[in-house]
Amino acid sequence: MGRSAVNGGWSEWPAPAKLNLFLRITGRRNDGYHELQTVFRLLDWGDRIFLRSRDDGRVVRHGDRLPGVEDAADLAVRAASLLKDAANCTQGADISVEKHIPAGGGFGGGSSDAATVLCALDRLWGLDMGEDRLAALGLQLGADVPVFVRGRSAWAEGVGERLESIALPPAWYVLVDPGIHVPTAALFQSPDLTRDSPPAKMADFAAGTVLDNAFETVLRRREPAVEAVFAELARIGLPRLTGTGSGCFVEFAQRDAAQDALARLPRRLRAWVAAGVSDSPLHGAMARL
Incomplete structure (x- = not known):
């Protein structure tokens, strides 16, 4: 529909x-x-x-x-x-x-x-x-x-x-979907998963020193498609993983930089650009009613 x-x-x-x-x-x-x-x-x-x-x-x-x-x-x-x-x-x-x-x-x-x-x-x-x-x-x-x-x-x-x-600064993201769907339960059961990381501080995140994802090592070792996407994204910036899925991204401070980076990636990748927002588009739609 x-x-x-x-x-x-x-x-x-x-x-x-x-x-x-x-x-x-x-x-x-x-x-x-x-x-x-x-x-x-x-x-x-x-x-x-x-x-x-x-x-x-x-x-x-x-x-x-x-x-x-x-x-x-x-x-x-x-x-x-x-x-x-x-x-x-x-x-x-x-x-x-x-x-x-x-x-x-x-x-x-x-x-x-x-x-x-x-x-x-x-x-x-x-x-x-x-x-x-x-x-x-x-x-x-x-x-x-x-x-x-x-x-x-x-x-x-x-x-x-x-x-x-x-509050997060404006940012644009090159996103890539490797097309891999691994059940979350299987990832949590992996012996490679780090389950006792020290708690992060918000100040450290704001300073840009907290960017890790506990599931990155697990997924990159388990799924060659994810490892291949990381290798491609490393050519345009710092690759990162989102959540417990296989989606990967690179952050940029300006839209033009993100679009230029996207254009340098192989066309075979399912990749696109999206912007970070402070408030949900859903709330915007509800406020207009």
């Missing part, structure tokens, strides 16, 4: 991607989850979500699906159903997702889709649940969902749910 979906009662909403500008594992919790530190940077690029209210209470997914993902397991559908139950809402929704964010890349596509559904349906259904309640619902769907609900780049700790907004 494309942009014509805004006719016939449909509305269109952005679901922005993110980068993890660094990612450390600082320990393990009693519940088996890992303690993390990261900085989420929201981008001006991402998926598009199309929504339409229904009077029969059903949540219906339209259009293309991710291979192997049933509608009941789809994060966008789960977000709508969770919001319905939490608000005891009798309305339903038609949902269509225009995917641009590659699955398994660490760019946050599924989490962002879920957050957009929560925030947009809260508005369309007239629920007015508030940011804190929506973020709490989002956490039930995934650790990355709250940052997309809150819509601001953030320093994050815990499993990624403890967020503190952070």
